[in-house]
Amino acid sequence: MATIKAAILGFGTVGQGIYHILNEKREELRAKLGLELEVAKILVRDTTKERVPGTAHLLTDSIDDCLSVKGIQVVFEAIVNEEPAFGYLKKAVENKCHVVTANKVMFAKRGLELQELARQNGVFVGYEATTAGGVPVIKTMKNILLVNDVSRIQGVLNGTTNYILTKMRAEGWSFEDALKEAQVLGYAEADPYNDISGQDAFKKLMILSSLAFGDQPNWADVEVIGIDSISAEQVSDSIEKGLRYRHVAEVEKYPDGSLYAKVAPMLVDKEHPLYPIDDVFNAVTMETNYIGTLTLVGPGAGMYPTASVMVEDYAEIIGKRAGFVVTI
């Protein structure tokens, strides 16, 4: 049976999740895809630290080392920040590797460029994991766009802030306590600025904007308000009124073709689709011309949801290349 070799760039929560799923699903993926997948290299900064038993011999700190593996065809990328991630993926694509990324900061800014580069090199870019964790919003929107136009996207795109807002309301916790618990649970980074400030949701929104409209609004024009502007008093006031705070990101295409985007806290009542979306759940609503309004809800964070959609991206890419189709 043919073997496809892959490298994993970055071996934190998501990178390890990919490794675990590929191991657990080895037989099933082989049966479904007719191919063996082998993780041949894992790129880390510190090669002396074995994070998962049995992987020491795979660790390297050199991207060239990863890409020079004979038969390498797929690169999973789960690093944070734009560089060196973009440079790595550019090299991978030029090396005729398909890439699957979870890197929203890089992809929000360089996604269209990376996809164009991939097109020129005849390879694919999977980026489902960049936006809304385990919620398959990218694939769903791509499919819908085959026939429909999307006019507006609205969503809760950051699991950490939704978790914090949920705990402040439902448990009466302070912002600080809720944040601390989110960090303990691994939802929030040690530096929670990107989540709290809305910058993380903003990046995801820009990725959705590129997909739906082929373009993004001017970043400097987008108002981004974080959840740190919400006081405990405002939360208790909202409870009394039967309302809930959600941190909502939205982008809209106006009839004149211009794009308008915003990220800000919003009060919703019990008739609003976002009302029951608690904890780390994400939700994305798309307004389309033929189908109407479509909403997807699911876990917006976590090792397995995110890693799982990356392996799905891989399976989809392989399926396309080999003409493979799921028939069930």
Add this chain to the structure above:
Amino acid sequence: MATIKAAILGFGTVGQGIYHILNEKREELRAKLGLELEVAKILVRDTTKERVPGTAHLLTDSIDDCLSVKGIQVVFEAIVNEEPAFGYLKKAVENKCHVVTANKVMFAKRGLELQELARQNGVFVGYEATTAGGVPVIKTMKNILLVNDVSRIQGVLNGTTNYILTKMRAEGWSFEDALKEAQVLGYAEADPYNDISGQDAFKKLMILSSLAFGDQPNWADVEVIGIDSISAEQVSDSIEKGLRYRHVAEVEKYPDGSLYAKVAPMLVDKEHPLYPIDDVFNAVTMETNYIGTLTLVGPGAGMYPTASVMVEDYAEIIGKRAGFVVTI
């Protein structure tokens, strides 16, 4: 440019919707797929009735007439009931045509058989439109199943009953008035038995069961309770308690591998994901091992939502055949 010829079987609401979308999107589909699609025949019972201006010359009442068109490669089927639909599609598949169907009664019973036949003939079966109207639950689940196992599916799968329950609650209408309005709006058939009794939701549930589990429970073992069992008194009682009736279909795979399914009215409180799903909206929740719980919400009925996902099926099939990929 290459031209793909298609036939539409059945020219009611959905069949006409397909015809309209294919016309409206002609340029865009040509640009995206690199192919021209031509509707070459439309199968109807009464060829003297021109339902859409300019289509009289396309009408025929003979399936053989449709399949003998030179270059015919796709058949859209929007007929009701098992036969003659299954017989037509069997012929189409044996004639090496891809088929796209909206026929849930036929597909619930003969779907696995039709797909096996298609596999043998090297063609595809698109059936997104059989279940939950414009909500892309079939594609989403197929994708998820590449990596995840699904253990349980729960949903509101019939737009008509959800519309009736919504109007009884929100407008205080009687069951009869709500049903009449649903018929006026084209949601309910002249004979509303299939919707009201839960049989329509049951068929869709069986299609989801086949997809998720490769099997269906014994139909005779499934309890199917319609919404006609709900009295006006029960509705007003539920309002007082802050609860809402939803008509819920669910199927679950037990650890021993056996399948359990049920269709019945259910009372949900405001924390339940189905609480805000009003009017003709459908919702489907899937429990999976890696991603967790994923929910899709959208319009469960209507000409354009249903026809739109059928044209998406076509675009997806053509994309697969031609190695075409959306790169946006």
